[in-house]
Amino acid sequence: MTPTTPTTDTPYPIAGQTVVLRPTTAGHVPVFLEILGHPDIALWWGGYDLERVRRELLGPHGYAVELAGEVVGLIIYREENDPDHRHAAMDLAVHPAHHGQGLGCDAMRAMAEYLFRAKGHHRVVIDPAAQNERAIRSCGRAGFQPVGVMRSYERSTDGTWHDGLLMELLREDL
Structure with missing residues (x-):
């Protein structure tokens, strides 16, 4: 894979092997609240209410994870643009009804490919x-x-802190 010149920040759908990542819209808010409110997800993504979903998950860095036209999850990314530490980070949540199907893996690989090719990053982290x-x-x-x-590393909804595992993917690893 060769480095590419970063492109515009205009979001567009990103195709994985089985999922499609679609730029978020206000129409995604109810399903995101449902996903993030599920007890198995809220354990890790607690504290998301309507305003926080609108503030943090909508916009050019947020994508809905779709399977056959149905929203089954969400994925967001952040960028560190300091030239000496440039990289991207992502977060993902897939509704538990769709766990065990490889959809999260497919979504992460599709997003990483986008961050490498379209955004010009050489490293992506997840935590x-x-x-x-x-x-x-x-x-x-x-x-x-x-x-x-x-x-x-991260505060839980009950106010206690828990550890995070930093994981990375380099362009040449994909």
């Missing part, structure tokens, strides 16, 4: 909770490698 074994396995299947545990 699942260190106790979220399902997410860690999915990230590993997508090609992400563990870097290390970040202690007391």
Whole structure:
């Protein structure tokens, strides 16, 4: 894979092997609230209300994960543009009714490919909770490698802190 020149920030659909990532719209808000409110997801993504979903998940860095036209998850990315530390990070949530089908892995690989080719990044990171074994396995299947545990990294909805596992994918790994 050769480096490419980053393109415009105009979002467009991104095709994976089985999923399509579509830029988020206000119409996605109810299904995102349903996904993030599911107990199996809220454990890791707690604290999302209507305003937080609108503020953090809509816009040019947010995508709905679709399977055959149905929204089954969401994926967002952030960019660090300091030239000496340039990279992208992503977060993903797939509704538990669709776990175990490889959809999260497919979505992560499609987003990583977009971040490498269209946005010109050479490195993408993801940081699942260190106790979220399902997410860690999915990230590993997508090609992400563990870097290390970040202690007391993220606050839970109950106010306690839990560890995160930093994982990375380099352009040449995909």
